[in-house]
Amino acid sequence: MAHHPLRLILDGDALAANWRWLAARSGGAACGAAIKADGYGLGAREVVARLRAAGCRDFFVATWAEAEALGPWPGELALSVLHGVGPDDMAAAAASPARPVLNSSAQVARWRETGRPCDVMVDTGINRLGLAPADVAAGLLDGLEIETLMSHLASADEDVETNDRQRRDFAALAGGVQARRRSLANSAGICLGPDFAFDLTRPGIAVYGGVPRREADGRIRQVARVEAQIVQRRRIEAGDRVGYGGTFVAERSCELAILNIGYADGYLRSFSNSGRARIAGGFAPVVGRVSMDLTAIRVDAAPALGEGDWVELDYDLPAAAAQSGLSQYELLTGLGARSERSWR
Numbered sequence: 001m002a003h004h005p006l007r008l009i010l011d012g013d014a015l016a017a018n019w020r021w022l023a024a025r026s027g028g029a030a031c032g033a034a035i036k037a038d039g040y041g042l043g044a045r046e047v048v049a050r051l052r053a054a055g056c057r058d059f060f061v062a063t064w065a066e067a068e069a070l071g072p073w074p075g076e077l078a079l080s081v082l083h084g085v086g087p088d089d090m091a092a093a094a095a096s097p098a099r100p101v102l103n104s105s106a107q108v109a110r111w112r113e114t115g116r117p118c119d120v121m122v123d124t125g126i127n128r129l130g131l132a133p134a135d136v137a138a139g140l141l142d143g144l145e146i147e148t149l150m151s152h153l154a155s156a157d158e159d160v161e162t163n164d165r166q167r168r169d170f171a172a173l174a175g176g177v178q179a180r181r182r183s184l185a186n187s188a189g190i191c192l193g194p195d196f197a198f199d200l201t202r203p204g205i206a207v208y209g210g211v212p213r214r215e216a217d218g219r220i221r222q223v224a225r226v227e228a229q230i231v232q233r234r235r236i237e238a239g240d241r242v243g244y245g246g247t248f249v250a251e252r253s254c255e256l257a258i259l260n261i262g263y264a265d266g267y268l269r270s271f272s273n274s275g276r277a278r279i280a281g282g283f284a285p286v287v288g289r290v291s292m293d294l295t296a297i298r299v300d301a302a303p304a305l306g307e308g309d310w311v312e313l314d315y316d317l318p319a320a321a322a323q324s325g326l327s328q329y330e331l332l333t334g335l336g337a338r339s340e341r342s343w344r
């Protein structure tokens with residue numbers, strides 16, 4: 001098999017420790033995990049195996065295709081499909097052990113026929129997916145076997161009044177619905193405190209090393225590290241330009257390492273002249289524009305680095321988000337398409 005010049009080093013202990021911290025913060029509530037987008041880009045199957053060993057029993061994907069891609073699903077674990085059951089999903093849903101999260105009256109009508117259990121999403125203000133509270137109050141859900149009744153916070157990462165309003169509206173509405181469990185909080189919602197945990201929490205980003213709010217500062221460990229191989233080392237002279245558009249101009253002669261990573265690998269153009277790699281004793285700045293498959297870093301401080309050596313890009317999510325202007329979610333889910341994943 002051909003050699004991969006780009007790899008994601010994935011820390012299984014950090015993943016499990018992050019989940020355990022979120023589980024503890026969830027108080028008496030059970031703690032699940034969102035594994036949509038292939039486990040936020042890290043590989044959903046591996047994530048499930050590790051979180052299952054840590055004690056996680058409830059998992060969430062976006063679509064039936066994602067549920068199917070997980071392969072045979074262990075009977076003791078619950079799997080919920082967040083987008084529910086659309087007109088083209090019934091065959092896949094019939095063959096799957098997963099439950100749909102019903103989001104609209106059309107989905108409720110479609111699922112009612114099956115007589116099988118389901119989850120339900122109610123919209124308390126995000127206006128993305130979910131049933132209108134008025135429809136719920138009017139009895140739309142009567143007779144359904146509901147495992148988990150959910151809602152989703154719109155601004156849990158901010159200190160805004162809408163968080164409490166959504167929590168109160170959800171609690172009031174849930175009082176009138178027969179469901180085994182209630183669930184509201186994502187990663188940031190867990191940080192808001194025990195009032196937001198209800199019976200089940202649904203963290204995603206923080207499991208994978210994202211820091212959703214300051215309460216998680218210093219508690220959440222980095223899970224994914226990005227390492228690229230050096231394709232070539234070169235010297236440039238004063239006045240030389242680097243990369244497309246020549247956006248970096250050397251003020252004096254310096255040494256570059258050209259790395260096997262670019263925006264097609266998820267290392268986006270926002271890191272042009274702003275990202276950095278870790279080298280012994282410090283950082284090597286990205287110079288010039290990130291291109292599709294290659295990125296230049298300045299390595300005057302690392303005379304020993306050369307062709308074939310591995311270099312770690314600085315990809316600590318909160319820091320990289322601040323540096324690039326991208327969200328921690330985009331930074332994470334964009335990785336991995338062309339990388340080898342190596343769990344440690």
Ligand SMILES: *Cc1c(COP(=O)(O)O)cnc(C)c1O
Nearest residue numbers: 034152186187188202203204205
């Ligand atoms: C993605 C998602 C989550 C997890 O959110 P994070 O912000 O990544 O913790 C929880 N619930 C729903 C409905 C989601 O779509």
